[in-house]
Amino acid sequence: MLNFLKILHRHKKPDEELALQFLFQTFRELLDYNNQALELMADMGEKLSGDYLFDKHYIETIISELEEVVYRIVYDLNLITSHKYIPLFDVFERAKNEIQGELDSRFTIPKGDYVYPLSELTKEMSDYVGEKMATLGELQNRLGLKVPEGFVISTYAFKKFIEYNRLEEWAFPLGEGKLGQDVMERKAGELKERILQAKIPPEVEKAMRKILPSWKNASQSGWAVRSSAVGEDSQVSYAGQYATVLNVPPSQIGIGYKQVVASLFSPQVITYRREKNIKQKEMAMAVGCTPMISPIVSGIIYTADPTCLEGEEVILSASWGLGKLVVEGEGEVDQYKVSKTFPYSILWQHIGRKTKQYALSGEKGLSLISVPPDKQEQPCLNESLMREVVEGAIRIEQYMKSFQDIEWSIDQDGQVIYLQARPLQFSGKLKLDKSRLVTKAQNYPILLKDAGVIASRGIGAGTVFQVQSEEESRHFPRGAVLVLKRTSPRMSRIVPLASAVVTDIGAVTGHMATICREFRVPTIVDTYKATQILKPGMEVTVDAEENVIYQGLVKELLTAQLIEKIPYEETYEFKLLRRLLKKISTLHVTDPQANEFDLAHCKTFHDIIRFAHEMAVRKIAQGIQPSQLSFVQSLTKLKLSIPLNLTVVDIGGGIKEGISSNEISLEEISCLPLQILLEALTAPGVWQSQPIDLDLKGFMASFTSKLPTQGLSTDRLNVNLAIVSREYVNLSLNLGYHFNMVDANMSDDRDNNYIYFRFFGGVTEFTRRTRRAKLLAQILEENDFAVESKGDLIIGRIKKIDRQNMEGKFCLIGRLIGYTRQLDVLLRSEKDIDFFADQFLKSERELSVSSS
Amino acid sequence: MKKDISVMVLDDEPIVGERLQPVLEKEGFQVEVFTDSQKALKRLEEKNFQILVTDLKMSGPTGMDVLKYLKDHERDTEAIMITGYATIERAREAEILNARFVTKPFKLDQIVKLVNKAAKKFK
Numbered sequence: 024m025l026n027f028l029k030i031l032h033r034h035k036k037p038d039e040e041l042a043l044q045f046l047f048q049t050f051r052e053l054l055d056y057n058n059q060a061l062e063l064m065a066d067m068g069e070k071l072s073g074d075y076l077f078d079k080h081y082i083e084t085i086i087s088e089l090e091e092v093v094y095r096i097v098y099d100l101n102l103i104t105s106h107k108y109i110p111l112f113d114v115f116e117r118a119k120n121e122i123q124g125e126l127d128s129r130f131t132i133p134k135g136d137y138v139y140p141l142s143e144l145t146k147e148m149s150d151y152v153g154e155k156m157a158t159l160g161e162l163q164n165r166l167g168l169k170v171p172e173g174f175v176i177s178t179y180a181f182k183k184f185i186e187y188n189r190l191e192e193w194a195f196p197l198g199e200g201k202l203g204q205d206v207m208e209r210k211a212g213e214l215k216e217r218i219l220q221a222k223i224p225p226e227v228e229k230a231m232r233k234i235l236p237s238w239k240n241a242s243q244s245g246w247a248v249r250s251s252a253v254g255e256d257s258q259v260s261y262a263g264q265y266a267t268v269l270n271v272p273p274s275q276i277g278i279g280y281k282q283v284v285a286s287l288f289s290p291q292v293i294t295y296r297r298e299k300n301i302k303q304k305e306m307a308m309a310v311g312c313t314p315m316i317s318p319i320v321s322g323i324i325y326t327a328d329p330t331c332l333e334g335e336e337v338i339l340s341a342s343w344g345l346g347k348l349v350v351e352g353e354g355e356v357d358q359y360k361v362s363k364t365f366p367y368s369i370l371w372q373h374i375g376r377k378t379k380q381y382a383l384s385g386e387k388g389l390s391l392i393s394v395p396p397d398k399q400e401q402p403c404l405n406e407s408l409m410r411e412v413v414e415g416a417i418r419i420e421q422y423m424k425s426f427q428d429i430e431w432s433i434d435q436d437g438q439v440i441y442l443q444a445r446p447l448q449f450s451g452k453l454k455l456d457k458s459r460l461v462t463k464a465q466n467y468p469i470l471l472k473d474a475g476v477i478a479s480r481g482i483g484a485g486t487v488f489q490v491q492s493e494e495e496s497r498h499f500p501r502g503a504v505l506v507l508k509r510t511s512p513r514m515s516r517i518v519p520l521a522s523a524v525v526t527d528i529g530a531v532t533g534h535m536a537t538i539c540r541e542f543r544v545p546t547i548v549d550t551y552k553a554t555q556i557l558k559p560g561m562e563v564t565v566d567a568e569e570n571v572i573y574q575g576l577v578k579e580l581l582t583a584q585l586i587e588k589i590p591y592e593e594t595y596e597f598k599l600l601r602r603l604l605k606k607i608s609t610l611h612v613t614d615p616q617a618n619e620f621d622l623a624h625c626k627t628f629h630d631i632i633r634f635a636h637e638m639a640v641r642k643i644a645q646g647i648q649p650s651q652l653s654f655v656q657s658l659t660k661l662k663l664s665i666p667l668n669l670t671v672v673d674i675g676g677g678i679k680e681g682i683s684s685n686e687i688s689l690e691e692i693s694c695l696p697l698q699i700l701l702e703a704l705t706a707p708g709v710w711q712s713q714p715i716d717l718d719l720k721g722f723m724a725s726f727t728s729k730l731p732t733q734g735l736s737t738d739r740l741n742v743n744l745a746i747v748s749r750e751y752v753n754l755s756l757n758l759g760y761h762f763n764m765v766d767a768n769m770s771d772d773r774d775n776n777y778i779y780f781r782f783f784g785g786v787t788e789f790t791r792r793t794r795r796a797k798l799l800a801q802i803l804e805e806n807d808f809a810v811e812s813k814g815d816l817i818i819g820r821i822k823k824i825d826r827q828n829m830e831g832k833f834c835l836i837g838r839l840i841g842y843t844r845q846l847d848v849l850l851r852s853e854k855d856i857d858f859f860a861d862q863f864l865k866s867e868r869e870l871s872v873s874s875s
Numbered sequence: 876m877k878k879d880i881s882v883m884v885l886d887d888e889p890i891v892g893e894r895l896q897p898v899l900e901k902e903g904f905q906v907e908v909f910t911d912s913q914k915a916l917k918r919l920e921e922k923n924f925q926i927l928v929t930d931l932k933m934s935g936p937t938g939m940d941v942l943k944y945l946k947d948h949e950r951d952t953e954a955i956m957i958t959g960y961a962t963i964e965r966a967r968e969a970e971i972l973n974a975r976f977v978t979k980p981f982k983l984d985q986i987v988k989l990v991n992k993a994a995k996k997f998k
Contacts, residue, residue: 070980076895077980078888596890 046103046643047674047746047753053099053639054768056092058775060632063089067604068537071597072480082600083126089607090119093628100635104642111635114625118606122628125603132253132307133602137180137230140237141173141313145519147541150602151177153251153309158423158444165519166422167501168415169440171247173313174234176280178253180227181308184284188221190214194306197288208290218285223277235273238314245270245315245383248279252287253307264292265308269347270315270383283310316440317383318432320403321346322356324412325447326363326420326427327585336360336370337413341403343394344380346430346442354379357402359409367413374402404433411439419444421502421522424481424543426585464580467573470563475525475550477567478510478536482584483523483545484564484576487557490514504565506557508807510535510548513613518544523565525553525572528807530774530823537608541601547572616811640779643753643766660686661745663701665710667756669743671697677747694747696769696833697754703837710841750775756840763840769829776829777822780808780836782843783815794850795843801860806835806867835867880994881905881922885915885941886930886957895928898983899990912936916944924952925997926990931958942974953993957981 063085070077097111125133135151144152144160152160152175159170185194193214196202202210223231250265266286268279286292287308322341342348342356349356355375362368377394384390404412412431419441420427426447432440488503490496496517499505505521507514510529515538518524524539529548539546545567547553557563557572564577568584608629612620615637625634659678661669671678671687677694678687689705692698704710746753750770756763767778782799783792792815799817800810808819821832842863850856882904884892892908899906904926909915912935919941927945931938938956945952954974975989 074982074984075980076891076983076986078890080888081980594890594893596888 043672043746044674047672049099049103050639050643051674051748051751053096053103053635054775056096056099057632057636060089060092060096060628062774063092064604064608064629065531065537067600068540068608069531071540071601071604074480077596077600079596079599082596082603086122086126086603089628090122093118093631096632096635100639103639108622108635108638110622111625111631114622114631115628118626118628118631122603122606125599125606132178132182135177135179137177137183137227138234139175139177140234141170141175141311144175147605150253150598151179151309153178153253153307153311155249155251155443155445156309156311157251159311159441161422162419162441162444166418168418169438171313171316171440171442172238173246173311174237175251176227176231176310176312178307178309180224180230181284181310183224183227184221187224188217190217190221193217194288197293197306204294207293211288211290211293214288215285218288219281221281223280228277231276235276245387246273246276246279247271247311247313247315248276248283249311249313250283250286251309251311253309264289264295269345270388272387275387276312279312280310284308315383316432316434318345318434318440319343319437320408321430321432321442322349322404322412324416324427324429324431326416326429327447328360329426329447335363337363337416339409339412342375342377342380343398343403344382344392345389346432347381347389348379350430357404359404361409361413363413363417367410369406369409372402374400376400377403408433408437408439415439415441418502420585421581424584464564464566464573464577467564467575467577469571470556470574471525471547471550471553471572473570474552474572475547475570476531477546477570478529478531478548479524479539479544479546480567481523481543481545482564482566482568482577482580483521484581485522485562487559487561487563489554489557489559490517504557504563506553506559508554509809511809518542523547523567525550525557525565527551527554528824537604541605640766659684661692661701662686662688664705667701667743669701669745669756672744672746674746674748674751676749677751692747693749694745694752696750696767696829697745697747697752699830699833700752700754700765700837703834704841706838709838710844758840758844761844765836767833769826769833771826773823773825776824776826778808778820778829778832778836780819782817782840789815791847791850794853794856795847798846798850798856798860799839799843801856802839802863805860805864806832831871838867839863879905880925880997881907882926882928882990883907883909883915883918883924884928885909885912885933885938886928887911887933888930891930891957894983895986898987902987902991904990904994912938912941916941919944919950923950926993927952927954928986928990929954929956931956946973951996953996955986955989955993957986 067085069075070081094115097108097115100108100111133150139148139152141156141160141163143164144157145164146157146161148160149157151157156175162168163170185191193210197207197210197214248268248271250267252265264286266283268282271279287306320341320343322339323346324340325338328336328338337360339359339361340349340356341359342354348354355377357375357377358373359369360371362370377399379391380394381389382392415431416427416429419429423444423446427444428447429444430442432442434440483504485502485504486500487506488499489506490499491508493513496514499517499520501520502522503520505514505517505524507524507526508528510526515535518535518538519542521544524535524544524546526546526548527550530536531548536546536548545565547565547567547570553572561574562576564573564575564580566573566577566580573580607627609627610629610633611624611626612630612634614620620634620637622634625631659671659673661667661671663669671692677692677697679691679693682691689698689701692701743756743758744754751768752765753767754763754765756765762781762783764781765778767780769776780803782796796812796815796817799819800812803810803817803819807824808821810820811818824832846859850859882899884895884899884906885908886892887910889910892910896906896908907918907924909918912929912933915929916936927941929938929941936944938958942954942956945954955977956974957977957979975993977985977989
C-alpha cells in the first residue's frame with residue numbers, strides 16, 4: 024500500500040497542471056482496463072456454463088490477471104482526479120484479501136454468519152446453508168410458496184464447531200474416503216462420540232440464543248432440527264442418510280444440532296459417498312431449525328412417475344397428521360395419480376385404510392396414535408387442496424428445471440406448506456428419447472431462429488412481457504418471458520422471476536447475461552428484432568440450446584430438459600469459481616444517481632470497476648479548463664462550413680499522418696467517429712442558423728430547405744475542443760448557451776464501443792430548457808440510448824453495439840446537435856415536445872430509407 | 876465401432892477425468908481415468924490404448940514422459956496433450972512426439988472432436 028502511495032505522490036501536481044494528452048491517455052487506458060476487467064469476469068462466467076473444462080490453475084491465473092487490471096483502474100482514476108479516490112485502494116485491498124482467503128483455504132466453506140433466518144435464503148446460498156434449506160428459502164423468497172419458518176445454523180458455524188473442538192484430524196480423512204472399511208468404521212464411531220461430547224463454540228451459541236426469540240410463539244413448543252448438508256438434496260439425494268430430530272424443546276436444540284452434525288460422518292454416509300463416487304473432498308453440514316407444526320394432513324408428491332417420465336401425471340400420497348408415515352412407508356396411505364394439466368383432474372386413486380397417524384407427543388418426540396374410526400377410510404385431501412398442492416409442485420418443477428420429489432403438509436389453518444423439495448431420483452437406465460421429443464417440437468411455428476446469441480443455455484416458456492422502464496419492471500409477473508430492447512444491469516433484479524430472457528441488443532459478456540447464467544435462466548441476446556416479433560401476451564418457448572423461439576408452449580422440449588443432469592455443478596472447481604465470481608461480481612453500486620453510489624458502498628471488484636468508470640467519465644464530462652489548453656503545444660484548427668471554431672487535439676492517430684498545417688479540413692481527420700458526427704452536423708439544412716424568433720412554419724421551412732450557412736457571426740461562439748485518437752473522440756461543444764459533450768469510442772470490437780452524450784443549457788427560461796431535455800430524451804430513447812435527465816441536463820448512453828450501428832448513432836448525434844441547438848425557444852408548450860420529436864424522427868426514418 | 880476404442884485420460888487434477896469420462900463414454904468410447912502418472916504407465920504396460928488424453932505437468936512422470944514411453948515402445952496410440960502451461964517449445968516438443976496440443980481451459984466439445992478425429996485412424 025505504501026509503495027503505490029509513493030508512486031502516486033511522484034505524479035502529484037495540481038489538477039490544472041495536468042497536460043491534456045496525459046489526462047486523456049490515462050482516461051483511455053482506464054477504459055481499456057475497464058473493458059479488460061469486464062471481459063475477465065465474463066470469461067469466468069462463461070466457464071460456468073458447463074461447456075468448458077477448467078482447473079484450479081485457470082482460476083488462479085484469471086484471478087491474478089483481474090487483480091492486476093482492477094488495481095490499474097484504481098491507479099488511473101487517482102491519476103486523472105488528483106488522487107481524489109485514494110481510499111479506493113483500501114477497498115481494493117480488502118476485496119483482494121477476501122478473494123485470496125477463498126483461494127488459499129483448504130476448507131472452502133465460505134465465511135458468513137453463524138445463523139441465517141429462512142426468510143433471507145435463496146438457492147445460491149447453498150454453500151452457506153446447505154442445499155435443503157437454500158431450496159426452501161428459494162421456494163419462499165423467489166416462488167412465493169409457504170415453507171416452515173425458522174433459521175439455519177450455517178456451514179460456517181459447522182467449520183467453527185469442528186475447529187473449536189479440534190476435530191479436523193478425524194473429519195478430513197473420512198471426507199477423503201481413502202480409509203479401508205474397518206478403519207473407516209472405527210474412526211467414524213470415534214468421531215461421532217467426540218461430536219456428541221463436543222461444545223458448541225460460544226459465538227455460535229450466542230447467535231442461536233439471539234435468533235430464537237424471533238419465534239415467540241414457538242419458543243416454548245417443539246422444534247424440528249434437520250440436516251442441510253452441502254450437496255444433500257442435489258442430484259445426489261442422500262435421502263434418509265442424515266439424522267433429523269423432531270419436536271425438541273428450544274433448550275435442547277444444541278443437542279439436536281450435534282446429533283445431526285454427527286450423522287454427517289456415519290459409516291453409512293461414508294459408504295454412500297464412496298458408492299456414488301462423490302469426490303468432493305470436504306464435507307459440511309448446515310442444520311435447519313424450524314418450529315414444529317401439527318399438520319392435519321401430510322404427504323409426498325412426485326412431479327413425474329419415476330418409472331415412466333414422459334407421463335403426463337404427478338403421483339401423490341397423503342396421510343393424516345405428520346408426514347413420517349408416508350415418508351417411511353409404514354402403513355396404508357391415500358394414493359393418487361393426477362393430471363399435470365389444469366384443472367389437475369384425478370386419473371386414478373386408492374384410498375387406504377389409515378388406522379394410525381403420527382402426532383407430536385407432549386414433551387418431546389413423536390407418537391403413533393390411532394386414527395378415529397370415522398376418518399380411517401375417508402380421503403384426507405379434498406380436490407381444492409389437492410389442486411393447490413399439485414399447482415405449487417409444478418411451479419417448483421418448472422423453476423428448478425428438474426422433476427421433483429416434494430414433501431408437503433396442510434396446517435391447522437388449511438394452508439399448504441412445502442417442507443422439502445429435491446430432484447426426483449429415477450433409474451439411470453430410464454432414458455427419455457430426447458431426439459424424438461425435439462423432432463416433435465418442429466411442429467410448432469418458429470418465431471425466431473438463429474437470430475441472436477445464446478447467453479445462458481436452457482429452455483424456458485411463458486407469456487411474453489416486454490419491459491421498457493423500471494416502473495414496468497415492477498409489474499413483471501413471475502414465470503413470464505422477459506423481452507427487452509437491451510440488456511441492462513437494472514433489469515437484473517427481475518431475472519430470477521423470468522422463465523427466459525430475450526433482448527434486441529446485448530452481449531454475452533454483459534452483467535445481465537452473467538446474472539442470467541447464475542440463475543440458469545435461458546437467455547438469447549442480440550436478436551435485433553425480439554421486441555417487434557415477441558408481442559406482449561404471446562405464449563412462447565425459448566430454446567436457448569438450439570437458438571430457436573417457438574410460438575406456443577412446447578411441452579416436449581420442456582420435458583426433455585427436465586432430465587438433464589448437471590453433475591459438473593457439484594465439482595470443487597465449479598463451486599470455487601462460482602463462489603469467487605459471486606464475491607467479485609456482486610454489485611452494490613448500481614445507480615449513479617442514487618445516494619448509495621459512493622466509495623463507502625464499494626465492496627467488490629465489480630463495484631470498484633463500476634464506480635471508477637463512472638467517476639472517470641464524470642471527470643472527463645466536466646470538460647476542459649481554459650488553463651489546461653496552455654499545455655497543448657500545437658493546436659490545430661478544423662476548417663468547417665459552419666462556425667464551430669473547433670480545435671483538435673490528437674492523442675494518437677486522430678489526424679492523418681504527414682499533416683503539419685495548423686488548419687486542417689475534415690478529410691484530414693482520421694478519427695472516424697468525429698468525422699461522421701461533423702459530416703452529419705454540417706450537412707445542408709442541419710445547422711439551424713436562422714433568427715430565433717421565426718414562426719413555426721418559417722422554422723420548419725428553414726430546417727428542410729438547403730440554406731447557405733456561410734457568413735454567420737462567430738463572435739458568440741467559444742472555442743470548442745475535440746480530443747481525438749483513431750477510434751476515440753471527446754468533443755466539447757460550447758454553442759453559445761448550449762453545452763454538448765460527446766465522449767465515445769468506435770472500433771470493430773463491439774465490446775469497446777460506447778457513446779456518452781451530455782447536453783444542457785439554453786437561452787430561454789428553465790421550463791423551455793427542460794422541455795428540450797425531454798425532447799432529447801424522447802429521441803434518444805427511441806434510438807436505444809439509456810437516458811438520464813435532471814431538469815435541463817440530459818445524459819444519453821449506449822454501448823456494446825456493432826460498428827455499423829455506431830456509425831448510425833454518430834450521424835444521429837450530429838443531426839440532433841444541429842436540430843435542437845436553439846429549439847428551446849420554439850418549445851412553447853409541452854405539446855411541442857412531441858411535435859418536434861416526431862418531426863425529427865420522421866426525417867431520420869426518411870434518411871435511413873433513402874440511404875438504404 | 877467406437878466401443879472397441881479405448882481412451883486413457885490422465886490428469887492429476889481429478890476434475891479433468893471426472894468431466895471427460897462421461898462425455899467420452901456418451902460418445903461410445905471405453906474410458907479409463909488416471910490421476911497418477913506412475914499408475915498410468917503401469918497400466919500402459921498391460922494394455923494398449925488407442926487414444927491417450929494426458930496432462931503435461933504432473934508430479935512424477937510428466938505427460939512428455941508418457942509420450943516418450945509410447946514412442947519408445949512403438950505404440951500407435953494417438954495422443955492429445957492438454958495443459959495450462961502452453962509454450963511454443965512445449966507445443967513443438969509434443970508435435971515431435973506426434974501429439975496434438977490443447978490448452979486449458981477448453982471447451983469439452985473441442986476434446987470430443989479431437990478424440991473423434993483421432994479415432995478415425997482405427998476404424
